[in-house]
Amino acid sequence: MSDPIADAAQKHPAPEGLVYTYGTAGFRTKADVLDSVLTRVGFIAALRSRALKGKWIGVMITASHNPPQDNGVKLVEPLGNMLQEDWEVISTEMANKVSPEHVSQYYHDIAAKFKIDLNTPARVVVARDTRASGARLLGCLQDGLAAAGAEVKEYGFLTTPQLHYMVRCLNTEGTKDAYGTATEQGYYEKFGAAFKTALRGKKPSGSLTVDGANGVGGPKLKELIKYLPSKEEGGLEISVINDNVIKPESLNVDCGADYVKTNQRAPPSSKAGPGDRCASLDGDADRVVYYFKDEQNVFRLLDGDRIATLVASFLGDLVRQSGLADSIKIGVVQTAYANGAATNYVEQNLRLKVDCTPTGVKYLHHAAEKLDIGVYFEANGHGTVIFSHDTLDTIEKYEPRNPGEKEAIEVLQACINLINQSVGDALSDFLLVEVVLAHKHWGPQEWLSTYTDLPNRLLKVLVNDRTIFKTTDAERKLTSPEGVQAQIDKEVQKVRQGRSFARASGTEDAVRVYAEAATKAEAEDLARKVSEIVK
Ligand code: 16G
Ligand code: ZN
Known part of the structure; x- marks a missing residue:
């Protein structure tokens, strides 16, 4: 009997001895060892869509800021969110199946485990960035999707956030949450x-x-x-x-x-x-x-911290000016990499709540979803703003009491439309920044002058085994190896306004050390000392 899943897996065999992991940003590695992964991702995308009764699932072929010879692939959930965590595990297991029989067996096991009816339609949206390897990898993905019997919508080249946008549009078409038209135009x-x-x-x-x-x-x-x-x-x-x-x-x-x-x-x-x-x-x-x-x-x-503070202050003003300050609370979500001065500025000057989560968009996004208006940015520039259902409702129904309130609420509504709520989007983010600067009549110098960053240093430390570095408190403290955190704390206390943490990278085989302090010399010294400790 023919087995299209096994046949497709056979056509794109997995290299022996390689281990793949669906990390914070999907699978990402040298492009020439990704063929088998793409085919298997095709199977997973089809299963995920069927598990969600035929909702559109996104597949983006990209390795973001990595060098040109790398590539990668990630899956997008129906509303444009990052893939649900248990499916990350499933994706990892599937990618590491070598023999075609095992691939097919695993495919059917997952279908059985989640009671997925393999006759339900599967719908998958696909796009890629401009890497040279993208065309070949797309072919491998298509083979997987075809074998799994998925209906495929192909957009060719898109930015990652555009792909997220398409997925959200397709799944909300014709509903009250309709997000837009699912075309580039x-x-x-x-x-x-x-x-x-x-x-x-x-x-x-x-x-x-x-x-x-x-x-x-x-x-x-x-x-x-x-x-x-x-x-x-x-x-x-x-x-x-x-x-x-x-x-x-x-x-x-x-x-x-x-x-x-x-x-x-x-x-x-x-x-x-x-x-x-x-x-x-x-x-x-x-x-x-x-x-x-x-x-x-x-x-x-x-950087991202600055964008977050700028945007949070502007949205805060709009909410106040529209008379909604009592019913809508704004919060800012950061990671441990946020400069201490930025955190301080949000808490002390803007008087807004700050949450800290582990590194990776999905953690920030989840935390922001719990807020009325959640502004989240990583210092490296990943981020967006999300508005809860209730908040959107409140804004929609609000009757402004004077022209000032009316104007503020209209600008607020336009900002909601300007912000890509499915995921952080560089194009939409910079347009938002430009809107804020124009409203405040600010240039970059005025923006910079809102607070002064603490001098800081980020170092990459090569260690024997980065998996022994376990953290708690949103990656701000090490629980393992034993005793290391106490040593870090001791060094931190020696400098003024000191703060430092070490965490295993999720994308490279290294430990990252961050340190900040009152002066550049102290920050650099602290980073060096902490690196010595974790080495
Ligand atoms: C991934 C994450 C990014 C994070 C980075 C940290 C997504 C889409 N991307 O690129 O948010 O800042 O990893 O890398 O979540 P690291 O673990 O190597 O420090
Ligand atoms: Zn990127």
């Missing part, structure tokens, strides 16, 4: 119109240079620009640089959000002068950081 129209409404005639000052990391974000941004008001219409002048997708080997090389954040410098190709606003996307456009050169020509970074 629908995406540009929705965000373009929201940007215009949210500006409300306020003119963004100067221009913005956006670095596309030579990835999919560049061409997609150029498309989006066609739907934004032009400079003459009171819009924003945007120039796009590092948008060479014809040369995939240049992806993320000396450019992009990760380069800027890690090296604390502008891409060498940047020609921006003092005071010019610049933003960098990462390779799949789900991260964005801002930066500029100050009057002394010193590079200044405005």
Whole structure:
């Protein structure tokens, strides 16, 4: 009897001796060992869709900010969320099945375990970034999806957040939660119109240079620009640089959000002068950081923490001005990497609640879902704002009592439409930042002046076995190896305003050490000492 699952697995055999893990950002490794994984992900996507009675599931082929020779794949849940955790485990097990018979057996075992009717339709949305290996890997995925009998909607090249958007649109079409039209044009129209409404005639000052990391974000941004008001219409002048997708080997090389954040410098190709606003996307456009050169020509970074504080303060003002402060509470979600000064600013100046979660978008997103308005950003530029059902309802039904309230509520509503609520989206995030700056009549210097970052240092430490590093308290404390945390605490106490933590990376074979203190020298010294301890 023919077994299409086993046949497809046979066509894309798993390399012997490799172990794959569905990590914080899906499967991610060297592209040339991913063929078998993609086929198996096709099986999983079909099963997941059937388990959800035929809802659309997303599959994105990308390795984000990783080097050009890498690739990866991740699955997206019906509302655009990251894959549910128990299915991460299933995906990992499936990816590590070697013999075609075992693959097929596991496929049927999962179907039985979750009472999945294999005759239910399976629907899967697929897109990829601009990596050279993407076309081949897409073929491997298609073989898996075809063998599992899935209906497939293919979008070609998309940014990761665009794919999340498509998934959410398709699953909410025709319902009261309809999110938009599930086409690229629908995406540009929705965000373009929201940007215009949210500006409300306020003119963004100067221009913005956006670095596309030579990835999919560049061409997609150029498309989006066609739907934004032009400079003459009171819009924003945007120039796009590092948008060479014809040369995939240049992806993320000396450019992009990760380069800027890690090296604390502008891409060498940047020609921006003092005071010019610049933003960098990462390779799949789900991260964005801002930066500029100050009057002394010193590079200044405005990272995810800064975006979170800027946005939280603006939304806080809008909620107050619309008379809703008593019924809608805003909270900010950060990770341990957030600068202590940012946390302090949110708590003391903005008087908002701060939650801290482990690293990884899914943790922040979950925590933000519990808030009326949850602003979440990782320092590296991943993030968005989400509004609870009740909050949306309250805003919708609210009758403004005067023109001031009316204006505030209209801007708030436009911001809700401007923010991609399915996932952090670099394009939508930078448009939001531009709206806030325009309303506040701020340039990057005023934005930077809201608080002063504590000097900090991030180090990567190579260890024998990173799995022995176990943490608690949102990764801020080590529970294992024994005694290490006490040693860290001792060093922290020796410096002023000291804070430090060590955690095993989820994407690299290393331990990361973060330290901050009152001065640069103390922060660097603390980071070094803690690295010695964990080594
Ligand atoms: C992944 C995460 C990112 C996190 C990073 C940490 C998603 C979509 N991506 O890229 O949020 O900041 O991992 O990497 O969740 P690390 O564990 O190596 O420090
Ligand atoms: Zn990314």
